[in-house]
Amino acid sequence: MLDDFFFRALIAGVGVAIVAAPLGCFVVWRRLAYFGDTLSHAALLGVALAFLLELNITLAVFLVCAGVAVALVLLQRRATLSSDSLLGLLAHAALALGLVALAFMSSVRIDLMGFLFGDILAVSKFDILTIYLGGIGVLIVLAVVWHGLFAATVNPELAEAEGMRPHRSNLIFVLLMATVIAISMKIVGVLLITALLIIPAATARRFASGPEQMAVLAALFGAAAVVGGLFGSLNWDTPSGPSIVVAAVIFFVISLSPLAGLLRPKTERIKGETP
Amino acid sequence: MSVGSSALVTLENAGLEASGKWLVRGVDLTVDRGEIVTLIGPNGSGKSTTAKMALGVMKPTEGSAKRSAQLNIGYVPQRITVDWTLPLNVRRFMSLTRRIPSQSAHEALEMTGVAHLAEAEVRTLSGGEFQRVLLARALARKPDLLVLDEPVQGVDYTGEIALYELISRIRETLNCGILLISHDLHVVMAATNRVICLNGHVCCNGTPDVVVESDEYRRLFGDRAAAAIAIYRHDHDHTHLPDGRVRHADGSITDHCHPDDGHHAHEAVAADGDEGRHA
Numbered sequence: 133m134l135d136d137f138f139f140r141a142l143i144a145g146v147g148v149a150i151v152a153a154p155l156g157c158f159v160v161w162r163r164l165a166y167f168g169d170t171l172s173h174a175a176l177l178g179v180a181l182a183f184l185l186e187l188n189i190t191l192a193v194f195l196v197c198a199g200v201a202v203a204l205v206l207l208q209r210r211a212t213l214s215s216d217s218l219l220g221l222l223a224h225a226a227l228a229l230g231l232v233a234l235a236f237m238s239s240v241r242i243d244l245m246g247f248l249f250g251d252i253l254a255v256s257k258f259d260i261l262t263i264y265l266g267g268i269g270v271l272i273v274l275a276v277v278w279h280g281l282f283a284a285t286v287n288p289e290l291a292e293a294e295g296m297r298p299h300r301s302n303l304i305f306v307l308l309m310a311t312v313i314a315i316s317m318k319i320v321g322v323l324l325i326t327a328l329l330i331i332p333a334a335t336a337r338r339f340a341s342g343p344e345q346m347a348v349l350a351a352l353f354g355a356a357a358v359v360g361g362l363f364g365s366l367n368w369d370t371p372s373g374p375s376i377v378v379a380a381v382i383f384f385v386i387s388l389s390p391l392a393g394l395l396r397p398k399t400e401r402i403k404g405e406t407p
Numbered sequence: 408m409s410v411g412s413s414a415l416v417t418l419e420n421a422g423l424e425a426s427g428k429w430l431v432r433g434v435d436l437t438v439d440r441g442e443i444v445t446l447i448g449p450n451g452s453g454k455s456t457t458a459k460m461a462l463g464v465m466k467p468t469e470g471s472a473k474r475s476a477q478l479n480i481g482y483v484p485q486r487i488t489v490d491w492t493l494p495l496n497v498r499r500f501m502s503l504t505r506r507i508p509s510q511s512a513h514e515a516l517e518m519t520g521v522a523h524l525a526e527a528e529v530r531t532l533s534g535g536e537f538q539r540v541l542l543a544r545a546l547a548r549k550p551d552l553l554v555l556d557e558p559v560q561g562v563d564y565t566g567e568i569a570l571y572e573l574i575s576r577i578r579e580t581l582n583c584g585i586l587l588i589s590h591d592l593h594v595v596m597a598a599t600n601r602v603i604c605l606n607g608h609v610c611c612n613g614t615p616d617v618v619v620e621s622d623e624y625r626r627l628f629g630d631r632a633a634a635a636i637a638i639y640r641h642d643h644d645h646t647h648l649p650d651g652r653v654r655h656a657d658g659s660i661t662d663h664c665h666p667d668d669g670h671h672a673h674e675a676v677a678a679d680g681d682e683g684r685h686a
């Protein structure tokens with residue numbers, strides 16, 4: 133079955149969605165959408181670097197994203213500069229630089245659209261292996277740091293005072309982000325990775341009564357969006373990334389409708405009745 | 408005061424400078440096992456900053472902060488905001504920094520009077536309810552050192568007395584040290600062993616007067632409250648002027664003030680003879 137390109141894309145896409153969802157929850161909780169954009173836009177620089185140095189693309193993207201992520205974390209720890217504009221500047225600088233660098237490499241034929249918007253035809257068996265090995269690694273590390281990372285998200289000072297290591301958790305978190313961006317680039321493309329991270333998480337928010345539950349629900353919504361989006365992409369010959377994001381947005385809109393309200397956790401609604 | 412092994416946390420001449428300004432300076436403080444130390448002072452006087460240096464969240468720029476090894480800390484910060492994107496109920500919040508058995512969590516919530524809110528979303532709690540949840544969470548850790556930054560803010564008056572009683576009971580059962588920050592300049596917890604009065608530096612320190620012994624106060628506060636609270640009498644040898652400068656007993660006015668700036672009687676015997684030593 134893996135010989136069918138569409139099936140390969142499905143397997144890869146669902147894997148990516150499941151890994152991206154729990155990280156996406158943290159992106160939502162910590163309001164890091166800009167940060168995610170900066171990292172994923174920097175991925176294009178990684179692609180250029182891979183062609184230049186003849187490296188594995190996923191590895192090169194990971195290295196560039198990880199470098200940018202760690203630099204940003206260290207910068208923000210002392211920053212007085214508004215991080216919003218700093219990130220916006222960096223994101224677009226990285227994107228523009230990557231595009232210019234790739235344009236210079238006219239000797240190699242590069243499918244730029246594929247990198248920007250994802251390409252289901254491009255998923256190889258090796259990509260699936262990379263996604264699942266990398267993805268399982270990310271999930272294991274995330275499970276280990278989950279408790280500390282969540283505490284640091286709620287209140288870093290409280291976490292640190294009570295013996296946790298919020299700075300270390302943050303650093304691990306951004307490295308996990310870099311990994312997810314590297315492995316999901318082929319499916320969704322650099323421009324829309326943040327959407328895949330945050331839209332399923334935002335959809336899950338309305339139905340979740342706890343952080344762990346929200347992560348699991350987000351994974352389900354993400355996987356459903358990938359399946360729906362890829363079928364759409366196949367049907368209408370649209371690029372896979374935007375199709376997946378459109379499917380995710382449709383789920384989100386449905387979650388806002390009154391019908392979905394019936395599925396919400398009871399605790400919030402009966403809160404007023406407690407003595 | 409006892410030095411050595413029983414001190415849970417010790418600040419020595421600790422000060423913190425941020426963006427070219429001293430937030431607080433020259434703080435000496437120890438909290439021993441079984442001891443309650445209360446920090447008081449006006450807004451912006453450096454109480455929370457001092458607590459954060461004691462907790463290790465902020466590193467002193469000057470002086471030192473030492474904690475005993477393997478110290479289990481329970482912390483009630485002055486302010487926590489829980490983002491609405493975070494689905495977080497009280498039960499999960501209790502295990503924020505360490506997993507707490509549900510029995511202990513329930514007991515702690517019961518002690519602070521909010522056990523019925525275990526399933527409520529944290530961000531929907533009222534100010535006083537949340538304060539009680541914060542205190543319960545810190546207690547449930549069975550800490551060696553409790554750091555409480557204005558733990559009774561927003562709690563009604565009878566609730567405040569009840570929480571003070573609870574805090575002194577906790578000290579007995581856990582035999583922990585407690586660093587308590589209070590916004591009240593004159594009324595402190597009766598169980599307080601020592602009061603440190605801050606205003607960018609230590610202005611004065613001492614022990615409070617027990618209210619329960621005075622008939623007048625008992626009439627004023629009621630029997631139960633009178634047993635839970637005490638009056639602190641300040642003993643300042645200097646005055647803080649509205650512009651932030653300090654006037655000493657010897658008449659000199661300086662921008663900053665610290666214990667050995669030469670204007671304080673306790674270290675210079677002839678405090679009134681050294682005018683002009685200070686620029």
Ligand SMILES: Nc1ncnc2c1ncn2[C@@H]1O[C@H](COP(=O)(O)OP(=O)(O)OP(=O)(O)O)[C@@H](O)[C@H]1O
Binds near residue numbers: 426454456457
């Ligand atoms: N990170 C910081 N950078 C610069 N100044 C700060 C910082 N944190 C606090 N301050 C300043 O330090 C001073 C002391 O703050 P702190 O929070 O310790 O006061 P406080 O005694 O707890 O006051 P309150 O009673 O209002 O809680 C304040 O003037 C505050 O503006």
Ligand SMILES: [Mg+2]
Binds near residue numbers: 454455456485556
């Ligand atoms: Mg304070």
Ligand SMILES: [Zn+2]
Binds near residue numbers: 608609610645647664
């Ligand atoms: Zn003073």
Ligand SMILES: [Zn+2]
Binds near residue numbers: 611643
């Ligand atoms: Zn005083």
Ligand SMILES: [Zn+2]
Binds near residue numbers: 655664666
């Ligand atoms: Zn002085």
